[in-house]
Amino acid sequence: DITYFATDHNEEEILNPIMEDTDLKISDLKKNEVILDSSFKEDEGIQVGDQVIDKTSKQKLKVVAFAKNAKYGYSEIGFISSDTYTGMRQKTDPSYQWQAQTLVTKKSITSSDLASNLMVADKKQVIDKIPGYKAQNLTLRMITWVLLLASSAILGVFFYILTLQKLKQFGVLKAIGMSMSQITYVQLSQLTIISLIGVLLGLGLATMMAPFLPNSVPSFMTLKDNLTISVSFILTSILCGALSLVKIKKVDPIEVIGGNGE
Structure with missing residues (x-):
């Protein structure tokens, strides 16, 4: 059971989780690589270098690092690149095209700076919208x-x-x-x-x-x-x-x- 966080263009490095024994960043992820929550290592015995298989797409993912307390609600997170996520989705939906759900920045942004289909939200508002x-x-x-x-x-x-x-x-x-x-x-x-x-x-x-x-x-x-x-x-x-x-x-x-x- 996992929630994928697919990221791209992480220039400000503000989405990086707290890593275990490595300086690897999300922006360093290559295609078909994944950073898992540390609970997978402790509970499942998964190690860096192992390959895990996504249940839906059957795509093999190489584990390159573990993150501490990487959870979305009560679900563990798997950090992957946008290319990896696009490839996984296209195996079940060939017409799928990746599009970011959220744009994250440290800059001061107002609604007038954005297109009509986007809205400004702070950290608390985003957290409160997590289902349940x-x-x-x-x-x-x-x-x-x-x-x-x-x-x-x-x-x-x-x-x-x-x-x-x-x-x-x-x-x-x-x-x-x-x-x-x-x-x-x-x-x-x-x-x-x-x-x-x-x-x-x-x-x-x-x-x-x-x-x-x-x-x-x-x-x-x-x-x-x-x-x-x-x-x-x-x-x-x-x-x-x-x-x-x-x-x-x-x-x-x-x-x-x-x-x-x-």
């Missing part, structure tokens, strides 16, 4: 945020139960002169420390598990996503846990110490 990507990505993000809110709520409930069990202690603290602001600082500090421990454990386990996941399970951890989720978890945990402060504020030291508190 937007819906799938939205679903995964929703699951992530639901789990984040649920775990934060559990931590908040845990602290609320602890607060109910220690109302007498809070009554004593108030009786000896401890202010509500000091109690709030202690509670929120404990919440922050527990949240940080949870975040560090979660990130550590995810980092350790990632190398052992099969290539069929794409796993990418980015600094931006990790920071966003970590900070959001800590903040929502503090907010949920802070609800216990409402109960503490209502504590009457005389009633609680006297045994009438709930």
Whole structure:
């Protein structure tokens, strides 16, 4: 299962993938040569110099290099030249003529610079148009945020139960002169420390598990996503846990110490 990326005139070299153990570029590809995603080497045992056969056209392709994380959605990519792709298609459709679907450049382009049958799109717009990507990505993000809110709520409930069990202690603290602001600082500090421990454990386990996941399970951890989720978890945990402060504020030291508190 593969998605072919057929390229031509790659002068700016901005489409080149991250290569493994070679300086080969897409523009260096000759006819009937292919650069495969590294998962083919790891899962299928394919090596540089091997020949693979395209299932539809029966065309033999020589593997000249491997690229890291070369995927289109969840499908592995095979980089080939436009001549190679044209030859493969013409075996099943003799009238086929290759035409680029996308023109990629670093230059600043506006719609007025292009023919009427072309449109300008940035990187994000192109990615969002990958079949199934937007819906799938939205679903995964929703699951992530639901789990984040649920775990934060559990931590908040845990602290609320602890607060109910220690109302007498809070009554004593108030009786000896401890202010509500000091109690709030202690509670929120404990919440922050527990949240940080949870975040560090979660990130550590995810980092350790990632190398052992099969290539069929794409796993990418980015600094931006990790920071966003970590900070959001800590903040929502503090907010949920802070609800216990409402109960503490209502504590009457005389009633609680006297045994009438709930």
